[in-house]
Amino acid sequence: MVQRDAPGVGPHTRRLQVGEHAVDVRGTFTAQRPPILLVHGLGMSGEYFLPLAEVLRATHDVYAVDLPGYGKTPNPDRALSISELSEVVAGVAITLELDRPVVVGHSMGCQITAETVATHPELYAGFVLIGPTTDPAARSFLGQSSRLMRDTLREPPRNNVIVFRNYLRMGPLRYLDTVRHMLSHRIEETIQHCTVPGLVVRGKRDPIATVQWAQQLAELAPDASLVEIPDAPHALQINRAQELASACAPFLAALDGERPDPRSMPA
Secondary structure (H helix, E strand, C coil): CEEECCCCCCCCEEEEEECCEEEEEEECCCCCCCEEEEECCCCCCHHHHHHHHHHHCCCCEEEEEECCCCCCCCCCCCCCCHHHHHHHHHHHHHHCCCCCCEEEEECHHHHHHHHHHHHCHHHCCEEEEECCCCCHHHCCHHHHHHHHHHHHCCCCHHHHHHHHHHHHHHCHHHHHHHHHHHHHCCHHHHHHHCCCCEEEEEECCCCCCCHHHHHHHHHHCCCEEEEEECCCCCCHHHHCHHHHHHHHHHHHHHHHCCCCCHHHCCC
16 A cells, blocks of 8 residues: 655655555655665664765665654554564565665665565665674674764764654664664675675775675675775765765666666556
8 A cells, every 4th residue: 555645754755554564755756767775774764865865866766765663654563673674675665566676775774675685686686785784893782882973973963963863753762672683683694695786885984884894795795896985984875975876876877787777668
């Protein structure tokens, strides 16, 4: 079921019913160009992807999700696991009838992205992981919190305002329950089953996704490479959107060349 322009979630946003969960999706909904599906991280929402979405819309149809319990979507009765959230992402792609989108995750969204690609490779043309969590060298609440605080000092103030507003909206108990799911998930195992082409991206000043960790994931994937953005911290999609889009452009162009142009398909 698709509801157009759901009340309270703004223009160009639809509320989908995916199984038992409500999901808000920001997008153009034109089905005229190759689709990209954006998956936010812990405590965030599709709002976090808006700067990158604006750049990508020059060449693609772009859809940014607010997963259940994030943004303005209703809270589930409990925090969902990485696997459960990945099934919601797959449900979004199916409900919107997206033709093999490239799925893009940021931070914890990378774990969700890897899980949905590994489980449903037939749905996706490829994947992009931006600043992936969680490095085994800091796979604890204290370790991740320490890295997050270091990154906060490197991010622009406007970025931190968005982060803290979304964290407050999520609430501390749901946040902590989700952190437990995040820390228990092993993306280094999941990514070995991501058989479609992939790209791992990190900022060179990102303390959350270290170069050693990002390189490890790229090497473990069957078909992936690593790109770094100079002098950039964790939240590339909001403060380095143009540079991030440019770094992804060759990868996206290669995948687009393998997919039919939706405008040339029969109605």
